[in-house]
Amino acid sequence: AQTVTQSQPEMSVQDAETVTLSCTYDTSENNYYLFWYKQPPSRQMILVIRQEAYKQQNATENRFSVNFQKAAKSFSLKISDSQLGDTAMYFCAFGSGTYKYIFGTGTRLKVLA
Amino acid sequence: GAGVSQSPSNKVTEKGKDVELRCDPISGHTALYWYRQSLGQGLEFLIYFQGNSAPDKSGLPSDRFSAERTGGSVSTLTIQRTQQEDSAVYLCASSHLVEFIADTQYFGPGTRLTVL
Numbered sequence: 001a002q003t004v005t006q007s008q009p010e011m012s013v014q015d016a017e018t019v020t021l022s023c024t025y026d027t028s029e030n031n032y033y034l035f036w037y038k039q040p041p042s043r044q045m046i047l048v049i050r051q052e053a054y055k056q057q058n059a060t061e062n063r064f065s066v067n068f069q070k071a072a073k074s075f076s077l078k079i080s081d082s083q084l085g086d087t088a089m090y091f092c093a094f095g096s097g098t099y100k101y102i103f104g105t106g107t108r109l110k111v112l113a
Numbered sequence: 114g115a116g117v118s119q120s121p122s123n124k125v126t127e128k129g130k131d132v133e134l135r136c137d138p139i140s141g142h143t144a145l146y147w148y149r150q151s152l153g154q155g156l157e158f159l160i161y162f163q164g165n166s167a168p169d170k171s172g173l174p175s176d177r178f179s180a181e182r183t184g185g186s187v188s189t190l191t192i193q194r195t196q197q198e199d200s201a202v203y204l205c206a207s208s209h210l211v212e213f214i215a216d217t218q219y220f221g222p223g224t225r226l227t228v229l
Contacts, residue, residue: 045220105155
């Protein structure tokens with residue numbers, strides 16, 4: 001069975017600093033997508049970044065980048081130049097060939113002024 | 114519309130009553146998902162639609178929960194004889210179907226259900 005593990009329930013970072021959120025997963029599939037979603041206190045879940053497993057190059061979206069290590073089944077999210085608006089719950093998710101998503105339990109990130 | 118919409122945004126009901134939660138997916142999205150999120154917790158998968166059919170209902174917690182989708186668009190999640198443990202935020206998401214692989218899901222704002 002596929003699993004997604006986020007081992008950091010809570011993290012904090014000073015604004016303008018860099019923070020890395022960790023995510024590991026387990027699967028026997030070769031083709032899949034990985035996602036990081038952000039859920040602010042307003043509760044709307046927003047896609048932050050997406051990685052296709054067959055691509056070796058790490059995805060980047062402005063201040064957000066991932067470190068995708070397929071062999072190690074690791075998919076961490078790096079937020080550079082953290083801003084107060086980055087305060088949110090962050091979920092790592094795995095999308096597989098069964099059209100089902102598996103979500104991690106989330107990391108609550110607080111950006112400190 | 115531009116995004117996934119859900120209604121109502123908040124619903125307060127009494128134990129034992131039935132409730133209906135509605136989801137309008139992004140136009141053209143074939144796949145539709147329902148999740149439940151309890152306070153401060155992760156997402157619990159409930160059901161997935163491909164078009165109007167539901168190939169995976171494995172997450173529905175009991176036979177009090179049912180869902181349907183009509184016209185390949187709007188979906189309704191119905192909870193009969195609500196219980197206090199049904200209190201949660203119910204999230205809907207839609208996506209394109211890329212062959213064999215689940216692609217990006219776009220989420221609605223959720224419905225907060227409170228059962229008194």
